[in-house]
Amino acid sequence: MTTTDTDGDQYRHDSSTPESPGPAGLGTESPEVRELRAHLERAQDRLSFYEGFDRVITENVRRSGELMGEMLAMRESMTASARRESQRERERIAAHLGAVDTDFGAIRAQFDGVAGQLADLRRSLEAESRQPPAAEHDSPPVVPDRAPGSPPAPVHDSDSSLVNLQPAPVPSPAPVRAPGTATVPKTPGAEWDSPQVIDVIAHHVTRATIALSLQRYLGDLKAVAGVEAREFAEGVLRMQVTAHQPFTRHDFSGWNDGGQFTVVELQPNIVELALETGA
Structure with missing residues (x-):
């Protein structure tokens, strides 16, 4: 009987002689049959080799899904924490700005008072300079409340907190460290107690x-x-x-x-x- 292999070659096999499946029958097989059997064994070995990878891939896909869920939960937690810290910082800055605005209003009121006093003094001096010299029998001139050239009353700082006023720094969140286990190296020797x-x-x-x-x-x-x-x-x-x-x-x-x-x-x-x- 004539049989064709995967490469298209033909070889003759005597159907009258029974084919031995064991190693003892290898001597009676033709080279084409032995080569085909060797190809089949290699294909089986390779299939077993790749089946191991299929299990690894399945485990990696499962673990990747778990890690993705953990990463999303961690991101949501860190985002919420950052939002709360940002809101607290905005509230602190708003409080500082309100205090600065109040102090600035007080300073402006004091400045307006000093400006009014200077204007009154200038008008008094101008009026005095326009008056004619007084005679000896005339009454003495009216002396203004403030002597000409005298400095105005000093303006005191209302709040020393206005000096070097800066908003409080925003503390950065502490880094999240994933838990891990330290690997203890095995001690080399002639033979281990267990594999x-x-x-x-x-x-x-x-x-x-x-x-x-x-x-x-x-x-x-x-x-x-x-x-x-x-x-x-x-x-x-x-x-x-x-x-x-x-x-x-x-x-x-x-x-x-x-x-x-x-x-x-x-x-x-x-x-x-x-x-x-x-x-």
Whole structure:
């Protein structure tokens, strides 16, 4: 019987011989069948790889909705607080302006009084200068109440609060600090008492095949109990590795499927890598 694969090539398969699904039947399969089976296995692995991302995306969408609600509530609270503080400041400024207006009215009234006294003195002097010299037998001239050239009564400041009058400064609201928990670094050693989670971040990973290869490589290490892909976007691959002991630089030297990883940062609970392809 003649069968056509996905590339349009044809190969012949003897229907009289039963096909063995197990590894023992691989020797009797044609190269086309083995290649098709390998393609199917890779496709299944890649589908499992992307299913992990689907769970991560769902969780990120849920958390984003929660953060959006918290942000809106915080913005409304800060806006209401700013409005109340602004209203209180406007009331304080209005009170200060009212006091200044009252004091200015008192000063203007005193100034008008002094101006009236000066006008009376000027008219008195003019009238005196127009009178003829008095004879010896005449009565003495009328002396005005204020001697010519005498200074007017000093004007006292009615309120010392008018000096350097400035509105009170507007206090700025205290910054809102989001609560957080401090991360206690794990102590490196030969082996931990219980499995720990290590964050592995790989940069310059441009293809999903490289990400899948690195995930397989880390999962095959003896000290690793499990590997979970968390994010793969814009050339950055983030994984969480559950291991019985911290990584060493030698652990990453065995991977060479498409390049070589350089260890940028190596800590007990975080490892940062950069892919060098040699191009």
